[in-house]
Amino acid sequence: MTHPWIGADDNTLPIKALSPPELPEPPLSGAGGVGCDACGRAVDRWTVYEDDTWRVRALHRGMTFPGSAMLESVRHANGIADLTPDETATFGLMCQRVTQALLARPAGGPGYGDGRVGRVHMHFWGDGGEHFHLWLFPRPLGYLDLRGSYLVEWEELLPPASEDELLAGAADLRSRLNP
Numbered sequence: 001m002t003h004p005w006i007g008a009d010d011n012t013l014p015i016k017a018l019s020p021p022e023l024p025e026p027p028l029s030g031a032g033g034v035g036c037d038a039c040g041r042a043v044d045r046w047t048v049y050e051d052d053t054w055r056v057r058a059l060h061r062g063m064t065f066p067g068s069a070m071l072e073s074v075r076h077a078n079g080i081a082d083l084t085p086d087e088t089a090t091f092g093l094m095c096q097r098v099t100q101a102l103l104a105r106p107a108g109g110p111g112y113g114d115g116r117v118g119r120v121h122m123h124f125w126g127d128g129g130e131h132f133h134l135w136l137f138p139r140p141l142g143y144l145d146l147r148g149s150y151l152v153e154w155e156e157l158l159p160p161a162s163e164d165e166l167l168a169g170a171a172d173l174r175s176r177l178n179p
């Protein structure tokens with residue numbers, strides 16, 4: 001397993017040319033709520049929290065770090081620019097709650113390394129699905145190579161956790177978000 005950017009400094013990585021701009025851009029997935037996976041999503045075993053405004057789901061498709069989660073609005077909103085003032089106000093509270101829940105995981109808890117979390121990374125890219133969603137990744141405590149934007153690069157390279165490990169991470173998060 002090599003560092004994701006080994007070779008970047010000595011030009012031994014393959015070069016990809018930047019494509020020219022494409023205008024108009026193609027529509028995002030679920031644009032306008034049509035065919036949107038997040039709209040009306042049923043509660044299932046990966047749902048860890050839901051209220052009238054927000055839903056938190058444990059990520060499970062090939063994820064490396066148990067406890068990785070997605071915060072999404074219950075209502076179809078086109079990114080953060082489309083949230084109402086009330087939704088925007090409670091968004092910060094939800095970010096804090098999920099972050100605190102992941103940071104509270106003790107040694108021996110379900111997670112990468114010894115289970116403890118050093119920091120919680122939040123990513124809002126918004127280039128895939130239109131429905132408002134935020135990615136949350138627990139950065140394993142002590143793994144300094146995983147700091148910053150490298151975490152999601154390594155996440156693609158390291159072996160995925162087992163379904164049992166991901167379910168345990170989901171259960172841990174659910175218990176802390178629904179005390």
Ligand SMILES: [Zn+2]
Pocket residue numbers: 030033036037038039075076077131
């Ligand atoms: Zn939607």
